[in-house]
Amino acid sequence: QQQVKQSPQSLIVQKGGISIINCAYENTAFDYFPWYQQFPGKGPALLIAIRPDVSEKKEGRFTISFNKSAKQFSLHIMDSQPGDSATYFCAAHSGNTPLVFGKGTRLSVIA
Amino acid sequence: EAGVAQSPRYKIIEKRQSVAFWCNPISGHATLYWYQQILGQGPKLLIQFQNNGVVDDSQLPKDRFSAERLKGVDSTLKIQPAKLEDSAVYLCASSLYGLTEAFFGQGTRLTVV
Numbered sequence: 013q014q015q016v017k018q019s020p021q022s023l024i025v026q027k028g029g030i031s032i033i034n035c036a037y038e039n040t041a042f043d044y045f046p047w048y049q050q051f052p053g054k055g056p057a058l059l060i061a062i063r064p065d066v067s068e069k070k071e072g073r074f075t076i077s078f079n080k081s082a083k084q085f086s087l088h089i090m091d092s093q094p095g096d097s098a099t100y101f102c103a104a105h106s107g108n109t110p111l112v113f114g115k116g117t118r119l120s121v122i123a
Numbered sequence: 124e125a126g127v128a129q130s131p132r133y134k135i136i137e138k139r140q141s142v143a144f145w146c147n148p149i150s151g152h153a154t155l156y157w158y159q160q161i162l163g164q165g166p167k168l169l170i171q172f173q174n175n176g177v178v179d180d181s182q183l184p185k186d187r188f189s190a191e192r193l194k195g196v197d198s199t200l201k202i203q204p205a206k207l208e209d210s211a212v213y214l215c216a217s218s219l220y221g222l223t224e225a226f227f228g229q230g231t232r233l234t235v236v
Binding site: 018046048053054055056057058061101103109110111112113114115116 | 127156163164165166167168171179214216224225226227228229230
């Protein structure tokens with residue numbers, strides 16, 4: 013059972029454009045929603061995270077939008093740069109249960 | 124602050140052989156996780172430790188996989204015997220307590236031939 017569904021599987025964006033990655037979850041007990049960034053040969057690194065008591069969180073060029081009623085959250089990367097090219101994973105967890113990851117989105121930012 | 128250390132970085136073995144991976148978490152982190160990441164997929168939890176006790180091993184194939192964290196610090200994950208489908212990156216992660224933020228190591232890429 014896939015508890016976190018992520019789309020799209022891959023994404024190509026022009027430099028300076030906006031990258032948008034979406035995730036949907038099923039378990040209403042989830043209370044922590046992080047996004048991880050992974051470069052080839054590296055482990056995932058926490059990028060930004062949100063809790064369901066807010067609808068949006070912004071850190072620099074990265075924004076999470078959260079829709080509790082729809083059980084969806086998304087990552088927006090503004091002014092996308094070639095250095096943002098990586099695989100992005102959404103994840104979710106509740107309490108002391110482990111992170112459940114989406115399948116990932118491979119982002120390519122082209123000049 | 125030193126990150127999560129894993130070794131080896133790469134390992135190639137033949138099917139039915141055994142292999143072991145080592146992880147040293149960030150100092151002071153009580154929670155340690157082993158994840159399996161198959162190419163093109165998100166990480167999947169194999170086992171979670173809280174100090175030296177197992178919290179969740181429901182997705183660990185216990186007929187061939189084992190893990191220990193005897194002193195509540197570093198940990199080893201073993202596969203015996205390996206199968207072709209075990210080819211993956213094995214990621215270790217740690218968090219201070221619970222799972223508010225998990226820090227991942229670089230992983231061990233296992234190829235079973």
